[in-house]
């Protein structure tokens with residue numbers, strides 16, 4: 001299963017350039033579907049605000065500070081864990097041996113990290129293992145519980161909708177029945193039955 005489940009993350013093209021990357025937040029949030037690019041956590045299950053991460057850290061790519069294509073919508077924990085990790089320390093070199101970080105808004109992300117049926121995230125490749133164990137520490141975090149909670153929240157929403165829909169129907173049915181009872185009782189009374 002993919003880390004992002006059925007959601008596909010991609011950054012929009014042709015975005016107007018901003019001189020302060022914080023101004024991209026509404027678009028970034030939408031493009032990442034209100035979900036952490038790295039761990040797939042949705043906003044609804046955390047009290048910590050989501051943040052804007054620089055995929056290639058500012059420390060190694062000052063020129064990309066306000067480049068939309070270098071931004072990742074990230075949960076507080078992933079952003080802290082990643083910090084300014086970038087194995088090559090060179091913005092032009094993504095991988096050194098089996099160490100490196102993959103952009104979660106690229107198809108490549110799925111070829112390095114994947115989710116098990118129980119929700120855990122594991123590394124499919126050596127780079128993926130590096131990301132899981134050394135960068136985001138998914139193996140030490142309650143990632144499975146995050147996933148289960150997300151599934152439950154989704155299920156609860158669906159159930160709530162179903163209950164709401166049926167409740168309305170039942171109320172309508174009840175009122176119609178009540179009206180019919182009144183009509184029949186009146187007819188019987190008038191006919192002295």
Ligand SMILES: [Zn+2]
Pocket residue numbers: 036037038039040041074075076077078079
């Ligand atoms: Zn995260």
